[in-house]
Amino acid sequence: PRTIITYGTFDMFHIGHLNLLRKLSEMGDRLVVAVSTDEFNNGKGKKTLIPYDQRAEIVRSIKYVDLVIPETTWEQKLTDIKEHGVDVFAIGDDWKGKFDFLEELCEVVYLERTKNISTTELKRSLKRF
Numbered sequence: 580p581r582t583i584i585t586y587g588t589f590d591m592f593h594i595g596h597l598n599l600l601r602k603l604s605e606m607g608d609r610l611v612v613a614v615s616t617d618e619f620n621n622g623k624g625k626k627t628l629i630p631y632d633q634r635a636e637i638v639r640s641i642k643y644v645d646l647v648i649p650e651t652t653w654e655q656k657l658t659d660i661k662e663h664g665v666d667v668f669a670i671g672d673d674w675k676g677k678f679d680f681l682e683e684l685c686e687v688v689y690l691e692r693t694k695n696i697s698t699t700e701l702k703r704s705l706k707r708f
């Protein structure tokens with residue numbers, strides 16, 4: 580089965596995340612999503628509002644998603660691609676160019692982000708209440 584993999588925090592799950600996962604599911608037969616752990620996110624300098632196990636449970640419940648694995652390091656992409664027989668690595672174009680080194684192992688696709696929504700924006704608008 581044509582397998583797609585993507586990585587992300589998916590904090591405060593929103594339509595931008597859903598659009599991406601739907602598009603990815605349409606690109607193949609199986610979609611694997613690696614959800615960043617809280618520790619890994621601290622390393623990214625990203626504070627998560629929702630803890631890993633809840634973020635993972637929400638992503639696991641999305642009909643487009645076949646498998647959820649934890650993202651704990653930057654390097655794991657190389658072994659994940661081999662281990663899960665991945666044909667395509669895909670991620671939003673805010674990462675454009677950053678993962679081209681994976682082209683040795685699989686196709687690399689950067690998808691356009693959904694406009695006008697982000698977890699940072701949501702947090703900012705929540706502050707107004």
Ligand code: C2G
Pocket residue numbers: 585586587588589590595596599615625650669670671672673674691692693694695696697
């Ligand atoms: N995204 C999107 N449109 C938005 C917001 C996010 O398409 N409006 C996409 C991002 O481009 C990413 C995915 O949704 O592909 C998850 O976004 P984040 O949770 O912000 O992911 P990030 O923290 O960038 O983690 O190793 C890669 C990193 O783990 C990516």
